[in-house]
Amino acid sequence: MLSESKYLNRQNWSMFSLIVMIAGLLFSKFLITLSFVFLLAQAVINPDVISLLKNYLKQPAFMAITAIFFIYIFSVPYSEDLNYALERIRIKLPFLLLPFAFFAIPKMNDKVYFRLVYFFFWLMATICLVLVTIYLYDINYYTELYKKGQIFPTPIQHIRFSLLVCVAISIGVYLLIQSGGDSKSPPDLRLENDLRSPPDLPFLTSNKLEQKIVLALILFMIVFLHVLAVRSGLLALYLLFIFFIIYYILKTKKYLVGGVLFFGIVLFGIIGSQYIPTLKNKISYMRYSVDLFFKNENIRELSDSRRLASIQAGWALGKAHPILGIGVGDIRKETNEYLEKNYPSLANLGLLPHNQYVFYFAVTGLLGLGLFLVLTCFPLFYKKAYLDLFFVSHHIIYFSSFLVEHTLETQIGTTSYLLFLLLGMRHFSERN
Template sequence: MNEGIKKLLGPPTYQFIGVLALLFILVGLVVSSAMMSMGVIGLAIVWVLNPDVKKNIQTLLKHPVFWSIVLLFLVWGISGLWSENTDYWANRMRMRLPFLLMPAGLLAIPKFDRSVYYPLLYIFYFLLSAICLYLFAWYLLHFSEMTLAYKKGQVLPTPVMHIRFSLMVAYCVAIGITFLQEKWTWRYKWERAVQFFITGFLIVFLHVLAVRSGLVALYGVLFYFLIREIILRRRWWFGIITTLLLVGGMATAYLTIPSLQNKIDYTLYNIYNIRHDNNRTELSDSHRVGTIQAGLAMGNEAPFLGVGIGDIRDETEVYLKANYPGVAGSGFTPQSQYVWQYAGVGWFGLLVFIVVTFLPLFYKKGWQYALLGSFLAIAIPSFIIEQTLETQLGTAIYLTFLLMAARFYLTGGLSDQKENDRGAFAPDVGN
């Protein structure tokens, strides 16, 4: 290979393409699914362009958090052997291609220290905050209309699916808290005041938005930072006082924010009627209860290998027609990622999924790293109450923030924090 080609296909090129690909994904999360796809392709290109295939594979196998993601993709792929609906299986596998492409692509980026990682998160943080400010203003302008809508179980319109959007806002709270704790700014000291204001605003906004998954994620983040502070710094009195403040804040929010109060009341109404079998097919949570019951029934019928991910939708439809006819016909699948896993690939696949999703918490004590632990405090509960990975957006959220944090904290990015005078996004060729 001549010197010109070596220079073209060297670390500076990989660095530029890799960072640009991540930027495309982060912006695409709230703007365009096409941008997300382009970003994933960009990460794949970073890996493919590197001619040292052996070294690429060795690097991947060296990091369990990354190769376990690929293993999960293979488990889903193997289930095609006992799936009758191969078209649906192929559709699910196509959507899951990022599980195969993103781990190797992120590892192939030459430099991923704080000077690269934090600015990327900062851009996302401000982008999402600007959208939330607009939505909050819109809510105030349509206050009466939205208050009535929340009484019927509806929510504030968001640019992408409201559940996934609320998870991203909760993670932006985690980003803001991390930056404030570490006193990190991109350029100016006054940015800390802006970070404080925006992070506080996002906490208030999540209560106004009143999406249950988002609130679970928010309090998961807040309690994560609280527990982390107690364990790492032994600040027990701080923990007790903060816990009381959080509980008091939750009560105050319920009493003072109409959209939150109406959402909680409607949820309690749903729970009461489902438990007493009152019009259960007409309630907004009927599909969740029905599909989870369907998933458990599927898993119990084929406990070791499941029914195959290609047949989950068809089998769910059969169960709903028999037990929840009012919500049948909508193409639902189990509304819990863990139950979905049990139904599709049985105990074997569920065990693999549990290990893969909890591994980053314990590998190299990943729980103690703020942006990794806080994201898992969002992701793992969401897998219990949502089928988070069954949409392109949910998959992108999970893989992007998990793998970026793992790349930074668990593969050596954290160990080199010296400022590089070649710029925040310049490659560290010496690494």
């Protein structure tokens, strides 16, 4: 057994590693790699590592996430380009290593968990405030960028950033409900009724001013996403709206209020598309680029054309090899060959199918795709995790991104997906 001082050292090291990982998501890929090393070190450099590993192997949800790594491994034998296969597998290494590293974190009780997600909420809100300030400083310049299919700068790639804003919004809603919101909020909206014991929230509970600030920041980030006008983020946001409304109706039985909320969300989206300049320009540019794609005219520099053509390529490759796919090593070459034949102007751009599900279908066939679907959904049923608002919200955000992006084929996409997934799973393992 570990002494108390060593236990605390490992806990502090774990928290430091997680904060570095969060910072890395927004500022530096090097910090992400560094945080991986730190987390793995605290897990492995541990006299109890053998017993910890034995216990880990008995955790079905953690093993399910680990198993995602091996889906690509099974396709290597029938891949011709082994170097590229190894490159794809390297990006998937976090699925192999991080589940055990998170499971080995000594403590993830309510106070630790809520403080971590609350830190992320405030970090994202602060960054969004800074970005809006930059946007307002030269609003005409940045608004014009959207007419050219460009976007105003974000700390990381704008699609990944928009998803992280959605995560922050869902955290804010989650924490407000956990705290009970203001005195007029229906008490039965609290998630504690869904859990085996009430959560121990270390903030917000009695601080009404803090609750109002959090609510204001949630609303601000919702507006910010519309100004940013990234479609992946907006898709995730509106799916979250629908989920929150359904959740509210099921908890309160107030169907009329739920209907009014739904109508209000639709109305807000319509008004925003007409009166938020960046969003309006983005929609106009999207119509223009999609029209050119179907005419197959001047499509090389259009992001929508690249996305649609790459998905078509992945779908065609999957249909041609429906059982086992083409192998992870050959996806880039085969996609490029399809584009050379059907969309010559998009060839030699290194494109991959911009849909995670189509990507798996092309690479590993129906067998790999089916396994991927089962493994990614399995954690929702771990310790009744489907009852947790934020955990479900996280899955809605990233499952929606899988429809329009190959989210898990990038370091930041993989890390952001695994970070909050594994944090939640580690939290559930301690609560129940």
